[in-house]
Amino acid sequence: MYRYDSHDQTLVNERVDQFRDQMERYLAGRISEAEFLPLRVQNGLYIQRYAPMLRIAIPYGMLASHQLRKLGEIAARYDRGYGHFTTRTNLQLNWPKLEDVPDMLAELASVQMHAIQTSGNDIRNTTTDQFSGVAKDEEVDPRPWCELIRQWSTFHPEFAYLPRKFKIAVSGAAADRAAIQVHDVGLRLWRDHDGEVRVRVLAGGGLGRTPMIGEVVREDLPWQHLLTYLEALVRVYNQFGRRDNKFKARIKILVKALGVDEFRRRVEEEWAHLKDGPQTLTAGAVEAVADHFVEPPRRDVPAEAIEAYESLRNDNRAFARFVTNNVTDHKVAGYKAVTLSLKRRGHSPGDVTSEQMAAIADLADDFGYGELRVTHEQNLVLTDVPVDRIEELWQRLEALGIANPTVGTLADLICCPGGDYCALANAKSIPVAQSIQERFEDLDFLYDLGPLELNISGCMNACGHHHVGHIGILGVDKKGEEWYQISLGGAQGDETSLGKILGPSFSREKVPDVIDTLLQVYVGQRSDGETFLDTYRRIGLKPFKERVYA
Incomplete structure (x- = not known):
């Protein structure tokens, strides 16, 4: 997964220091509520019904085990000992004290995490397929492209105050598991006959008060132009999106009002000023990011172990139920992706306690090379589990109460x-x-x-x-x-x-x-x-x- 370089870490550390100063001035009465609002929302801090809420970014749903442990520690120390995973793969803490938030952000920065742009009228956390990198039907691994979008969109000075929030989803598989058609922008990555990555660009999707399905703006965009085309598209929205009525301010309203043909024409006209400019991607730039998403050191799983796994499925009904619903095929023979259900009777869907976060982090180290994924459906995934260890994993999940064999059913709401x-x-x-x-x-x-x-x-x-x-x-x-x-x-x-x-x-x-x-x-x-x-x-x-x- 992506690791911060010195520039990333410096930016995040400086943002923590900035917000600490802003919070101190607000609590001292030197900043009004109206002045503080845009400062706090760009750092993921909401004021909810009963208490503040901090929304923590989990870019494209990828978590390292040590990051999950830190989230559990923060929830235990500063909140009420649990967190809530959302449909945008973020984590929300619902009971922090205002004066503690700068310390919480500093703790997050220590493990290369932040809450930047998880709220406000800016480009939010980019999401993708929870099985990216391991899915059998994947054509293009979307994670490097999501990271490029994250780097481009974070702190973008022109897009800090858009007409409304802006959400991007990316899919690189034959089947769309990222819901790209109901996002402000949806990107479908594919390869042409020469093996070159191409991008299908959709815009104007979204749910909320006026649900709409996105329309195709560009069918066949060469990968080199991904960021310049996105820049042109968001510029058009920033210029022409409505600001007089927040219920009509999303890009879907603009696309509908103009018509997709006119919207496309304006994007292409704006893109003419940006195409082949400084933000055009090079093979070196893409490779530098892709190098962070390396294949783990998987061992070979012998054929007899695969046969034993299949025999166990036939002989053990409870295990078979878990495998049928919670285990997903993998691109590498002998491996599976395993979904950990966060849907338990008597609990809020997507909630997980500090103790469970620590235990799941241990499972990620033991069974998943230290990485996890957060899903759109508010569950967690271990993406690289050898089949000869799935029974052991299942037993440990049972002990933690997160082995519910109900993923994809009515109970997985x-x-x-x-x-x-x-x-x-x-x-x-x-x-x-x-x-x-x-x-x-x-x-x-x-x-x-x-x-x-x-x-x-x-x-x-x-x-x-x-x-x-x-x-x-x-x-x-x-x-x-x-x-x-x-x-x-x-x-x-x-x-x-x-x-x-x-x-x-x-x-x-x-x-x-x-x-x-x-x-x-x-x-x-x-x-x-x-x-x-x-x-x-x-x-x-x-x-x-x-x-x-x-």
């Missing part, structure tokens, strides 16, 4: 913190998630349902990505009371779609019953081999709606 923490939320999300997990915990039932994505957001900001859940749940305010709107048919990936609202909203206590009814319709209507999404797309919304509101 996505959930934002909602009204339990967020001042923007209309309703609580966590109790709804917990009630659904309690209602549908039978593994045989979950497996019979097949792949099913349920996403919950506490408000229209859609941090839980409810629009692209097969089943989406949105918290709404109804005359001061918390109610929940259900949508169906959303999906991310190669066949991205936005869910359609089922009908009038429901009280919290009725949500599990509504989900149960929806599942009954699916089970009753599905054909052989159909998933929930397949059945919905075949029969449409009407049968579900008629049954729920009967």
Whole structure:
């Protein structure tokens, strides 16, 4: 993974010193609340419903074991002993004291981490496929390109105050696991017949109050021009994006208002001034970054060990369930990627304690060459586990309570913190998630349902990505009371779609019953081999709606 050089470390250290001075002046009353706000948000510091919240950047979801240990130490020392992994692969601490935040940032800097640009109207943390570098269907490893984007976008003076926040996702595999179609900019890396990297550029995607699917702006961009083209695209947004209404300030509104053809024309016109300029990438520059993402020293796994692993799957039902749902194929024979579920009954999805962080860091050292990935689905991944050690890993995960064999099922739901923490939320999300997990915990039932994505957001900001859940749940305010709107048919990936609202909203206590009814319709209507999404797309919304509101 990428390691800071002296310039990176100096920049991060200086930012910590700057913010320490800003915090001291604010607490002393020499900086007003209005003056302090843009300073704190560019350092990841929010003021939530009950307390401050610090959002820590995990660039493109990659974590070293010593960094995870440090996050656990910070959570134990300065917070309440746990953290929350988000859908943008960041970590949020929900209870820090304002006066402690500079010390927390200094601790992060000591392990090459920061909270810069995790909030504010700037270019946020770039995300990618959690299996990048090891996926069997990968054409281009997106991690070096994500790092180039990170270096280009961090502290970019022209883009420090954009009309609104700006999010980029990158995919380099045959299957999109980065949700590039619902980002401000989505990048699809591929190779032409000569093996050269090319980039498909999408813009104008996003969820929130006005969900939209991104449109293709450039179909075939040579890799050398990635940064100059992004520069041109963000310049157009910065110049023409609306600043008079924050609900209409995202790039998706600009692309829709102009039309993709006119938006493309303006980007190309701006790019003409930048193309082949100083930011044009060279092979040397790309190789220098790519050299940080080296293959680990994997040992050869003998054929008999692979056979023993397959035999164990056949003989041990519990182990087989874990492998089927939590273990993913690897580009190297004898290795797998293993997903650690952070979805436990009675806990908020994505939460992990300080003790668990330390234990998982040990697992990364023992089973994963000291590296982990954070997923869009709020789980963690060990990407390089030899098959002759997966049983041992499974047993240790069981002891930690994070071996739930439910990845990709209804129980693997996505959930934002909602009204339990967020001042923007209309309703609580966590109790709804917990009630659904309690209602549908039978593994045989979950497996019979097949792949099913349920996403919950506490408000229209859609941090839980409810629009692209097969089943989406949105918290709404109804005359001061918390109610929940259900949508169906959303999906991310190669066949991205936005869910359609089922009908009038429901009280919290009725949500599990509504989900149960929806599942009954699916089970009753599905054909052989159909998933929930397949059945919905075949029969449409009407049968579900008629049954729920009967």
